[in-house]
Amino acid sequence: MYKHIMIAMALDHGYGPQALKLAQCLLADGGQITALHVFEEPQGTVNAWIDADISNAAFEAAQAKMADRMADVPNAKGVAVKGHGGRTIIDAAKAEGADLIIMGSHRPELVDFLLGSTASRVVRHAHCAVHVLRDTV
Numbered sequence: 001m002y003k004h005i006m007i008a009m010a011l012d013h014g015y016g017p018q019a020l021k022l023a024q025c026l027l028a029d030g031g032q033i034t035a036l037h038v039f040e041e042p043q044g045t046v047n048a049w050i051d052a053d054i055s056n057a058a059f060e061a062a063q064a065k066m067a068d069r070m071a072d073v074p075n076a077k078g079v080a081v082k083g084h085g086g087r088t089i090i091d092a093a094k095a096e097g098a099d100l101i102i103m104g105s106h107r108p109e110l111v112d113f114l115l116g117s118t119a120s121r122v123v124r125h126a127h128c129a130v131h132v133l134r135d136t137v
Contacts, residue, residue: 100131
């Protein structure tokens with residue numbers, strides 16, 4: 001059983017309900033679940049074309065969506081932060097003292113073998129156990 005489970009939750013993927021169910025099963029009595037959504041701001045030249053107000057509104061919408069999703073989940077809190085996916089998940093899990101990270105991963109495509117996926121980065125560099133939920137389709 002785990003005392004603090006962090007769920008890396010992308011708001012546009014379907015792993016959230018499955019990850020929350022798994023976390024509830026693996027959580028020790030008195031434990032805590034933190035569902036983390038990493039909001040990645042546009043990079044490079046794309047940033048020049050996007051108004052800061054639009055980016056801030058999108059981040060605030062993500063925060064509200066996380067709060068709404070986690071409102072009725074016992075022993076859990078939802079957090080949205082700005083950052084780079086893999087690195088931010090790893091850093092947040094360490095800072096929060098998580099002893100397990102749960103995250104989803106899609107079936108690897110060619111670009112993932114060249115650049116690596118977020119899940120593979122987290123698995124390689126996390127300080128704690130990582131449970132990866134796979135897309136079986």
